Amino acid sequence: MFRIRRFGGRTPAPAGPLPETPDGHAVPAIRAVGVRKNYPGVEAVRGLDLTVAQGEMFGFLGPNGCGKTTTIAMMCTLARPTAGRIEIAGHDTCTAPGRVRRRLGLVFQETTLDLELTAEENLRFHADLYALPRATLAGRIEEMLSLAGLTDRRDRPVRTFSGGMRRRLEIARGLLHRPSVLFLDEPTLGLDPQARADIWEHLREVRRREDTTLFLTTHYLDEAEQCDRIAIIDHGRIVTQGSPEELKSVVGADLVELRTGDDAAAARDLRDRFGLDPAVGAGGVAVRAPDGARLVPRLCAGLDVPVYAVTVTRPTLDDVFLHHTGHRIREEPTPASATLTELAGDRS
Known part of the structure; x- marks a missing residue:
């Protein structure tokens, strides 16, 4: 030894x-x-x-x-x-x-x-x-x-x-x-x-x-x-x-996405009956709502069109970062980046 x-x-x-x-x-x-x-x-x-x-x-x-x-x-x-x-x-x-x-x-x-x-x-x-x-x-x-x-x-x-x-x-x-x-x-x-x-x-x-x-x-x-x-x-x-959890709660609502038999009609129902602000796109209807998981049964029961699929996505830390900085987390190094081993040689 x-x-x-x-x-x-x-x-x-x-x-x-x-x-x-x-x-x-x-x-x-x-x-x-x-x-x-x-x-x-x-x-x-x-x-x-x-x-x-x-x-x-x-x-x-x-x-x-x-x-x-x-x-x-x-x-x-x-x-x-x-x-x-x-x-x-x-x-x-x-x-x-x-x-x-x-x-x-x-x-x-x-x-x-x-x-x-x-x-x-x-x-x-x-x-x-x-x-x-x-x-x-x-x-x-x-x-x-x-x-x-x-x-x-x-x-x-x-x-x-x-x-x-x-x-x-x-x-x-x-x-x-x-x-x-x-x-x-x-x-x-x-x-x-x-x-x-x-x-x-x-x-x-x-x-x-x-x-x-x-x-x-x-x-x-x-x-x-x-x-x-x-x-x-x-x-x-x-x-x-x-x-x-505290940081994500500041961002706010969950994202609820639905695929339905008539997305345009579903969007109207979401506005008129639930007071939500949906967006219709190629993937279906998307809407922001607090506690999306609890809202889903009400949506399925209250819409006049068939609902084929529902997903609920909670806010992420990437959403938190975007909320506070205006951009996503960058992966590329910046000119200020350095490693600890490099800084260990510079005690200034």
């Missing part, structure tokens, strides 16, 4: 439980106030305010280049804010970066595992960097390998692992030192649908067993739906935040 000299010459104090405020309330896992980040010719983050409670699964939703990765870089002390203040578990990222780093774990977009080392060796390397106590290290490594479903592959080189297995190992590595907050930057980017589903099942298990705040960035709408709360960011600004 390889040996690494521990940095700093002494074992850092364990992170311990999160503190409380004088009034007895828990200190937020993350607090950001008036945060800005400028690069030459680019204002990447523009006055961000954000609070994440302990134990939340918080999603940062937005297109590539919108400021998600830059924000995480500042929260993880990989970049300094141009203005504003960020606290992780009550510690300022600029004045107490060492204490902040003890409180957080980080999973980058790109793999940062050593592919020639085994799964266990990668975890031991991380443990040495954090100077974890050797008396309890073997048990903690065993626990993390079990959580990742990699116990039977502990002695295999990581280069033999699939993309999903590598991602689970990186999450296990990020949790090894028991952080208060685990940051995941696009944790399923590049994985196939089955691997993405496996990672999300894994994250739910992580949350249940480790009681860790999870803060993740994503531009996958279905992933954001699984978070307790979401902040939607565009062009460096948070445009709205709340639970997925």
Whole structure:
């Protein structure tokens, strides 16, 4: 087994439980106030305010280049804010970066595992960097390998692992030192649908067993739906935040689509009898209405024409994004986009 000299010459104090405020309330896992980040010719983050409670699964939703990765870089002390203040578990990222780093774990977009080392060796390397106590290290490594479903592959080189297995190992590595907050930057980017589903099942298990705040960035709408709360960011600004259901309720009504024996007559009935504003197209009749599922039986009973098919579509987070920004989530990168590994080399 390889040996690494521990940095700093002494074992850092364990992170311990999160503190409380004088009034007895828990200190937020993350607090950001008036945060800005400028690069030459680019204002990447523009006055961000954000609070994440302990134990939340918080999603940062937005297109590539919108400021998600830059924000995480500042929260993880990989970049300094141009203005504003960020606290992780009550510690300022600029004045107490060492204490902040003890409180957080980080999973980058790109793999940062050593592919020639085994799964266990990668975890031991991380443990040495954090100077974890050797008396309890073997048990903690065993626990993390079990959580990742990699116990039977502990002695295999990581280069033999699939993309999903590598991602689970990186999450296990990020949790090894028991952080208060685990940051995941696009944790399923590049994985196939089955691997993405496996990672999300894994994250739910992580949350249940480790009681860790999870803060993740994503531009996958279905992933954001699984978070307790979401902040939607565009062009460096948070445009709205709340639970997925709260955000979708602001958009309003469900979309009800019908195929009938006479779409024009059905549209007249919807206007005259139900006070709705239908639209007739090639696919049938479409109308917006609150609680569309409850409305459907009334429509079918109240229309004078036969109804062949009905579909009800609830508002999506893409609709929320469109409502607040005027456009859909963009997939293409913008000039401001960067990865965390690139920003890690620029502490400005």
